[in-house]
Amino acid sequence: MSEQLKRRIGFGLLTAYGVGVMVGAGIYVLVGAVAGAAGIWAPLAFLAAGAVAAPTALSYAEWSARVPEAAGEAAYIRAGFDMPRLAVLVGLAIVVAGTISAAAVLRGGVGYLTGIVDLPIWLGVAGLGLALTLVAGLGVLESLSLAALFTVIELAGLALIVWAGMGAAPAPDYVAAPPPGLAAIGAGAVLAFFAFIGFEDMVNMAEEVREPTRTLPRAILVSLAITTLLYALVSWAAVRAVPLEELAASERPLALVWQETRGGGAAGFSAIAVFAALNGVLAQVVMAARVLFGLGKTGGPLAVFHHAHPRFGTPLPATALVGAAVIGAALLLPVDVLAGATSAVLLAVFVLINAALIAVKRRVPEAPFRVPMAVPVAGVAMSLLALVAGLAGQG
Secondary structure, three states, X not given: OEOXXXXXXXXXXXXXXXXXXXXXOOHHHHHXXXXXXXXXXXXXXXXXXXXXXXXXXXXXXXXXXXXXXXXXXXXXXXXXXXOHHHXXXXXXXXXXXXXXXXXXXXXXXXXXXXXXXXXXXXXXXHHHHHHHXXXXXXXXXXXXXXXXXXXXXXXXXHHHHHHHXXXXXXXXXXXXXXXXXXXXXXXXXXXXXXXXXXXXXXXXXXXXXXXXXXXXXXXXXXXXXXXXXXXXXXXXXXXXXXXXXXXXXXXXXXXXXXXXXXXOOOHHHHHHHHHHHHHHHHHHHHHHHHHXXXXXXXXXXXXXXXXXXXXXXXXXXXXXXXHHHHHHHHHHOOHHHHHHHHHHHHHHHHHHHHHHHHHHHHHOOOOOOOOOOHHHHHHHHHHHHHHHHHHHHHO
């Protein structure tokens, strides 16, 4: 086994990975919930959520240029606070959050799949989970190329929704739109913020990216901009085409948009949702395995994960463990409840990452890519606000 990963990823694949992991399967169910909170102003809620995510994304961009390592968050905490135990704890939290998120998405994707193909849930979870783990183990270029293909399918589906929604007759709610209310848009933005989680996964690919100090910041910011614009367009098409009450009540709101505007069944969009789920699971398995690989540098029990296959250049021990955990969690655990805690864990990590950047910028202001000090300060404030609002909403 080698201790080095292979640098095979360029700007295009990394950006596709970022867009794919952010879009994931969430947009296919989240539009209805955001429309229920923000009404026809749901597009503004998504834009506001993108603005909330932007400072932390910029902080990650600077960190990725300062410390281009696989266990991104753990390395950042170690560099900012010089607290090795906290760094390892944060890294493990990222692994757990990624595993739970992947399990929830896998279970949801299999749910869509069983609507098309008659097979037991356990077989679908085990079969798809094992196949995606094998792909993740074979090579990062192969994994991200497949993820890019899934992303193209996802984006094609969303483009069809935008086309269908914009070409349909406007719904009564859209025609008689009330003035925008800040409280409603804010409530929608809190929900919509969770659709942007995923940009942080990109930094954990640092040791497999060519020219990471240049490529990573650009890919993070471009993928966030693409996703924000896409979410705004999709939500605009949805609230324009379907009455808000129906949209908010639907568990598959985009399939509903297609049925209302184009007629026919929703089997095609169920298939696209399966691809979206596969993309989300593959991206999370790849990410979590890289974090474990990076944490292995610290030695101790985690050292077993700091090994890469000499031929495939992937962290096989870490990939196998993460894949098995994802399959097990999807089969055995109440992943819907656990997935709700994932966002809270990540927002707490965001607070620490921004605070660590404030600390390191005071000591070492120079970096290959820099943002103003106001950016991580805003990141702390925005992440805390979203964390408190999210926990209040769950309570």
